[in-house]
Amino acid sequence: MNRVLRLGVNIDHVATIRNARGGLHPDPVRAAKLAADSGADGITAHLREDRRHIADEDIGRLIQAVSLPLNLEMAATPEMVVVALRHKPHAVCIVPERREERTTEGGLDVVRYRENLRPMVAALVGAGIRVSMFVEPDLRQIDAAKDVGAPVVELHTGAYCDAVGDQHERQLARVVAAAAHAETLGLECHAGHGLTFDTVLPIAAIPTITELNIGHFLIGEAIFIGLEAAIRQMRRLMAEARA
């Protein structure tokens, strides 16, 4: 079935630039409002343990000032569950987190941490939050996401985006198989990480994927063509892939 494909714009790196100088500019909330006016369907923000980009105050401001649903990315820690239950964003995406990493380097090991995750997922789902698990396109991880009670999986597309040569097709096939598996389990399927104008088409063409979350490339491209143009071009490519 060919479903509607939403675009979640991740505005973390607007905050990265703001924090480089410690002031208020550029404001990720302003970027989120511009994303809303440019065709985004949602805003994604990752509140990291070290607060290297998004800060606690940004979460409340994003929910209050922006018309789009907020997808809060967070680690599975008691501190973050308290934050999520306080703000009740539309969605929470649970991601693995290591302080020393530059970005979310791999998917969450739901198989391994299943028993820790189960009560956190239950608390978030119980508060009416749509919970997704950010996992590698690995069928066992998707089975485990279903088992812990998450209604959504987000497939990590980093390996696909980084792949060169014949690895490219192999990594794409993994994402395609994982999306098909999520569908058979009745899970909603999202995807993201590393997507660009050059890599988005085959992922957007997977008919059961309903949301792409894209950040770093869009914010980087905004330097050259502006955020509105970058988002509109990404949306055009997504529509083309689905046509």
Ligand code: PXP
């Ligand atoms: N989805 C998740 C769960 C992520 O952690 C990230 C990175 O914060 C993204 C999507 C977006 O990745 P990128 O910034 O590479 O587009």
